Each structure stands twice: as C-alpha cells, then as structure tokens.
Amino acid sequence: MSAVEQSRRLATAIPGPRSLELAVRRSAAVARGVSSVLPVYARRAGGGIVEDVDGNRLIDLGSGIAVTTVGNAAPRVSAAVAAAAAEFTHTCFMVTPYRGYVEVCEQLNRLTPGRGPKRSALFNSGAEAVENAVKIARAYTGRQAVAAFDHAYHGRTNLTMALTSKAMPYKSGFGPFAPEVYRAPMSYPYRDALSDPELAGNGALAAERAIAMLDKQIGAANLAAVIIEPIQGEGGFIVPAPGFLPTLLAWCRDRGVVFIADEVQTGFARTGAMFACEDEGIEPDLIATAKGIADGLPLAAVTGRAEIMDAPHAAGLGGTYGGNPVACAAALATIETLELDGLVDRARQIGALTMDRLGRLAAEDDRIGELRGRGAMIAVELVRPGGAEPDAELTRRVAAGAHAAGVIVLTCGTFGNVLRLLPPLTISDALLTEGLDVLAEVLAALPR
Structure with a gap:
C-alpha cells in the first residue's frame, strides 16, 4: 500500500457513510463496554495522519495513546x-x-x-x-x-x-x-x-x-x-x-x-x-x-x-x-x-513548538488553567473562567469539535478536564501546527 499523504482532508462528514455502516455492525457484534474516542474506522495510517474508510485524513495527536511513537507502520x-x-x-x-x-x-x-x-x-x-x-x-x-x-x-x-x-x-x-x-x-x-x-x-x-x-x-x-x-x-x-x-x-x-x-x-x-x-x-x-x-x-x-x-x-x-x-x-x-533518527531530540522539538503555540493561546484565554508536560506529552487543563474549577464539559466539546474538524485529540484527568496531546514523533511541524491551530479555533468558537 502506498504511503499515506501527509495532509488533513475531510472527504465526508465525520463520521462518513462507511464508518456509519461499520458502527451498525459493531453494535451487533462488539460488547458495549468497549468504547472508542472517535466514530471513524481506520483504514491506514502513517507519519502524522490516520486515514479512515471514507477517505478522511485526520491529524494524529494521539498515537494510539502513546503507542505509535515512531510513526504508524514505520518502515523499519x-x-x-x-x-x-x-x-x-x-x-x-x-x-x-x-x-x-x-x-x-x-x-x-x-x-x-x-x-x-x-x-x-x-x-x-x-x-x-x-x-x-x-x-x-x-x-x-x-x-x-x-x-x-x-x-x-x-x-x-x-x-x-x-x-x-x-x-x-x-x-x-x-x-x-x-x-x-x-x-x-x-x-x-x-x-x-x-x-x-x-x-x-x-x-x-x-x-x-x-x-x-x-x-x-x-x-x-x-x-x-x-x-x-x-x-x-x-x-x-x-x-x-x-x-x-x-x-x-x-x-x-x-x-x-x-x-x-x-x-x-x-x-x-x-x-x-x-x-x-x-x-x-x-x-x-x-x-x-x-x-x-x-x-x-x-x-x-x-x-x-x-x-x-x-x-x-x-x-x-x-x-x-x-x-x-x-x-x-x-x-x-x-x-x-x-x-x-534522533527521535529523542525530535520529542523536545515537538514540545517546544507545542508549548509556544498553546502558550500564546493560554495568554489570551483564561479557560486554560495550565499547560504542562514534557516533550511530546503535553496537557491542557481547562477550567471555568476566572478560577480553577475543572470544566469537563468544555473539554468534551473542544475534543468533539477537533474530531469533527479532522484532528485526533484525547482527554484525561481525574476531573475529566484535560486535553492530552501525544503526537507521533514523526509528525511534521506543519501538520502539528495545523492541528494546534484547529484546537485554538475550536476553543475560540465555544462560548465562555
């Protein structure tokens, strides 16, 4: 199979018709207790992209929960x-x-x-x-x-x-x-x-x-x-x-x-x-x-x-x-x-780029209580404006908005109010920046 094109693309709404068909089959075959973050079904992945069965290409900021660190289907x-x-x-x-x-x-x-x-x-x-x-x-x-x-x-x-x-x-x-x-x-x-x-x-x-x-x-x-x-x-x-x-x-x-x-x-x-x-x-x-x-x-x-x-x-x-x-x-x-491939250094570069982009966002939006993490393991803790009360609903809506826009992002936290970013170390600066820009746009569009 040819390499996955390294660009975000929304060929259909998220989820698309083929993913919806698989969702029906899933409901009849897979135990309810096994849940998924996104409603799309993957067909192939590589670099910083996951492509679904409908041809949508999503920017991967999750790495299968920190698993595909060297990139999905890495050549070696x-x-x-x-x-x-x-x-x-x-x-x-x-x-x-x-x-x-x-x-x-x-x-x-x-x-x-x-x-x-x-x-x-x-x-x-x-x-x-x-x-x-x-x-x-x-x-x-x-x-x-x-x-x-x-x-x-x-x-x-x-x-x-x-x-x-x-x-x-x-x-x-x-x-x-x-x-x-x-x-x-x-x-x-x-x-x-x-x-x-x-x-x-x-x-x-x-x-x-x-x-x-x-x-x-x-x-x-x-x-x-x-x-x-x-x-x-x-x-x-x-x-x-x-x-x-x-x-x-x-x-x-x-x-x-x-x-x-x-x-x-x-x-x-x-x-x-x-x-x-x-x-x-x-x-x-x-x-x-x-x-x-x-x-x-x-x-x-x-x-x-x-x-x-x-x-x-x-x-x-x-x-x-x-x-x-x-x-x-x-x-x-x-x-x-x-x-x-020098991926330890690459993790530090990803961390610096991510903290810079999100740091500028945090300076403008007090719903970001804290940015933290190291390397390619960065968290955004979201809170209610003017304080530190955890805002799990805002976190859920930001994640859902990012998913609809073609960016895979995960949530976590004891209070359910943390966005976690775990991009593969093979993601390009351009794709990473685009994914972070989408997050910023989604957050800005949500009412305070």
Missing part, C-alpha cells in the same frame, strides 16, 4: 515484523526460547536508567508489566503492601484497578479489588497551589506529606513497593514538583522498599528523554514499560536491578505470549528507529 518496524512472521510466529519462550527475546532484554538493560547489573522479563501489556513488577517486589522483600498515588492509572486488571485512582470508567462495578493496596497524596503543583503555594513549588515537602501518610497507614516494614508514574498519564499528565521523586526514592532506599516507576506511557522518548525518570536523575529499582516499546505490537517489560529481578523462583514469571517473537522484532526495530 514493518519490515522487521514481516521478516519475523515469515520465520515463525510463536514457539513460547518458556518452551523453546529464541534470540529476539534475549536481544530485547539486552537493549532494555542498556537503555533504562540505573547502574549495575540489570535483568528484564517480557510480557504483553502495561497492566501485566505492573502486576509482575509488584510480584517481583513482593518476592524480593517478603512484604505484601503496595502504595500508589492519587490520580494514578496503572491498568484494568484486578490488581491494577486497585492501584488506579479513578473510579469511572475504570473501577466502578468491578470490585472487590486486590487487598494490601494503599494510596498516598501526589504532588499536583497546579492544584496544590490553590491551598498551599509552598507545597506546590517544593517537591521535597510534597514528598514528606506522602511519606508521613505511608508511615502512618502502612509502616515501612510492611511495604513491599511504592509505584508511581514519573508523569501521570490518565490522571492528567501531572508533572510532580522538582524534588518529589528523588525524595520519595531516597526514603524507599533507606527502608528497603522497592521503588517501581511506571513508564508505560512516558517511556521510549515520549518526554524528550528515553525515559522520564532521567529528567530528575533518578534510578528506579524496577521500571514497567509497554506502549511505545514495539510501535503497536503487544509487548511489555519489567526491567530492574538484577538482585531484585532474580528474586522470584524459577518459572514464577512468564506467560504464553510474553515476548512474542514478532513483537520482539518490532521492538528492536523501534529502538533502532528512535536512536538512528
């Missing part, structure tokens, strides 16, 4: 997948292992922050990686309790729902959840400033608030792990105040608590560093990764200090499909593309 990835699939599609690494799995682990051990010997294990999804990180931490410490944070999102399995903060749509009606999960306050500078400006700007102080709660509610002697997203994803792209993560890590190290960084959304160049932990120079004990690791193929990993990773007994980790050979080939090609 597509070629590697085809070659691997022609050789074999599955043997199960736990039965007859293969080189690709080993090579992906070697690359992860090289790329992730942290000195000293490291080990990795491969799985299928971010939630599965998180679950296994907790298993590994429990095996290493002999403790049971796990602490997560306000606004956290870690997945949809039973344990990861317990770790996740937001009830709807992720948890409501699906309990009871896994026990021995506790929650501590997150550093959320924009909202902390409403009650305590000192707390908002002092990450160490915010960490002490969380640590005090951990000491009181659990006690370090009972705590196997603390798990945190270096920049929270579904919770609203919340960037903790400087010093928050290092202070928390130091406390964990002093007390033998395993520090798990959930880099499922922030990993693989998304934030302008290969991993977001690098921004504050921290070296987690364990790192959970997925999403951008294999440019769209199901793969996830846990990487960490060798003595911790080796704590579980033989055969205690694994899974039939974990580290599938075709997905491993995709991951190796993705990492090669990130490094050879």
Whole structure:
C-alpha cells in the first residue's frame, strides 16, 4: 500500500457513510463496554495522519495513546515484523526460547536508567508489566503492601484497578479489588497551589506529606513497593514538583522498599528523554514499560536491578505470549528507529513548538488553567473562567469539535478536564501546527 499523504482532508462528514455502516455492525457484534474516542474506522495510517474508510485524513495527536511513537507502520518496524512472521510466529519462550527475546532484554538493560547489573522479563501489556513488577517486589522483600498515588492509572486488571485512582470508567462495578493496596497524596503543583503555594513549588515537602501518610497507614516494614508514574498519564499528565521523586526514592532506599516507576506511557522518548525518570536523575529499582516499546505490537517489560529481578523462583514469571517473537522484532526495530533518527531530540522539538503555540493561546484565554508536560506529552487543563474549577464539559466539546474538524485529540484527568496531546514523533511541524491551530479555533468558537 502506498504511503499515506501527509495532509488533513475531510472527504465526508465525520463520521462518513462507511464508518456509519461499520458502527451498525459493531453494535451487533462488539460488547458495549468497549468504547472508542472517535466514530471513524481506520483504514491506514502513517507519519502524522490516520486515514479512515471514507477517505478522511485526520491529524494524529494521539498515537494510539502513546503507542505509535515512531510513526504508524514505520518502515523499519514493518519490515522487521514481516521478516519475523515469515520465520515463525510463536514457539513460547518458556518452551523453546529464541534470540529476539534475549536481544530485547539486552537493549532494555542498556537503555533504562540505573547502574549495575540489570535483568528484564517480557510480557504483553502495561497492566501485566505492573502486576509482575509488584510480584517481583513482593518476592524480593517478603512484604505484601503496595502504595500508589492519587490520580494514578496503572491498568484494568484486578490488581491494577486497585492501584488506579479513578473510579469511572475504570473501577466502578468491578470490585472487590486486590487487598494490601494503599494510596498516598501526589504532588499536583497546579492544584496544590490553590491551598498551599509552598507545597506546590517544593517537591521535597510534597514528598514528606506522602511519606508521613505511608508511615502512618502502612509502616515501612510492611511495604513491599511504592509505584508511581514519573508523569501521570490518565490522571492528567501531572508533572510532580522538582524534588518529589528523588525524595520519595531516597526514603524507599533507606527502608528497603522497592521503588517501581511506571513508564508505560512516558517511556521510549515520549518526554524528550528515553525515559522520564532521567529528567530528575533518578534510578528506579524496577521500571514497567509497554506502549511505545514495539510501535503497536503487544509487548511489555519489567526491567530492574538484577538482585531484585532474580528474586522470584524459577518459572514464577512468564506467560504464553510474553515476548512474542514478532513483537520482539518490532521492538528492536523501534529502538533502532528512535536512536538512528534522533527521535529523542525530535520529542523536545515537538514540545517546544507545542508549548509556544498553546502558550500564546493560554495568554489570551483564561479557560486554560495550565499547560504542562514534557516533550511530546503535553496537557491542557481547562477550567471555568476566572478560577480553577475543572470544566469537563468544555473539554468534551473542544475534543468533539477537533474530531469533527479532522484532528485526533484525547482527554484525561481525574476531573475529566484535560486535553492530552501525544503526537507521533514523526509528525511534521506543519501538520502539528495545523492541528494546534484547529484546537485554538475550536476553543475560540465555544462560548465562555
């Protein structure tokens, strides 16, 4: 199939007739609980464009939720997948292992922050990686309790729902959840400033608030792990105040608590560093990764200090499909593309362009409460004029208006009032600027 033309085009209304036909078939075949952000059905995608079955070309500011970081159907990835699939599609690494799995682990051990010997294990999804990180931490410490944070999102399995903060749509009606999960306050500078400006700007102080709660509610002697997203994803792209993560890590190290960084959304160049932990120079004990690791193929990993990773007994980790050979080939090609094409630097360029364009918009419109994020992971928190009250309805309308105009944008946030921008790192400046201009036009057209 020929390359997708890199231009926005509305051939029909959104959705078009072919998408509407598929929607009817979907309603009869697909469970209601599986929802979609846009009402269009994709036919092909590449660069910064998703083309639907009606010939509409939409600017992609979502990357399949931070997955197609190196671009959809990236050439090296597509070629590697085809070659691997022609050789074999599955043997199960736990039965007859293969080189690709080993090579992906070697690359992860090289790329992730942290000195000293490291080990990795491969799985299928971010939630599965998180679950296994907790298993590994429990095996290493002999403790049971796990602490997560306000606004956290870690997945949809039973344990990861317990770790996740937001009830709807992720948890409501699906309990009871896994026990021995506790929650501590997150550093959320924009909202902390409403009650305590000192707390908002002092990450160490915010960490002490969380640590005090951990000491009181659990006690370090009972705590196997603390798990945190270096920049929270579904919770609203919340960037903790400087010093928050290092202070928390130091406390964990002093007390033998395993520090798990959930880099499922922030990993693989998304934030302008290969991993977001690098921004504050921290070296987690364990790192959970997925999403951008294999440019769209199901793969996830846990990487960490060798003595911790080796704590579980033989055969205690694994899974039939974990580290599938075709997905491993995709991951190796993705990492090669990130490094050879300079996409870490490209993420920083995207961040600078996005913050400049939206910064000018924010200066004119007080419905933008805060712009935040790093690299190609930028959030726009929308509020009611003249204050900081979350405006979920405005957020919904801006997103819907952008979708109708041919721009894919996602929403998030505990209060449902955050637009999140996750463009592929292969998007052109022209397409990115056009997509941001559409957002600005949609917001301007909505009544205050």
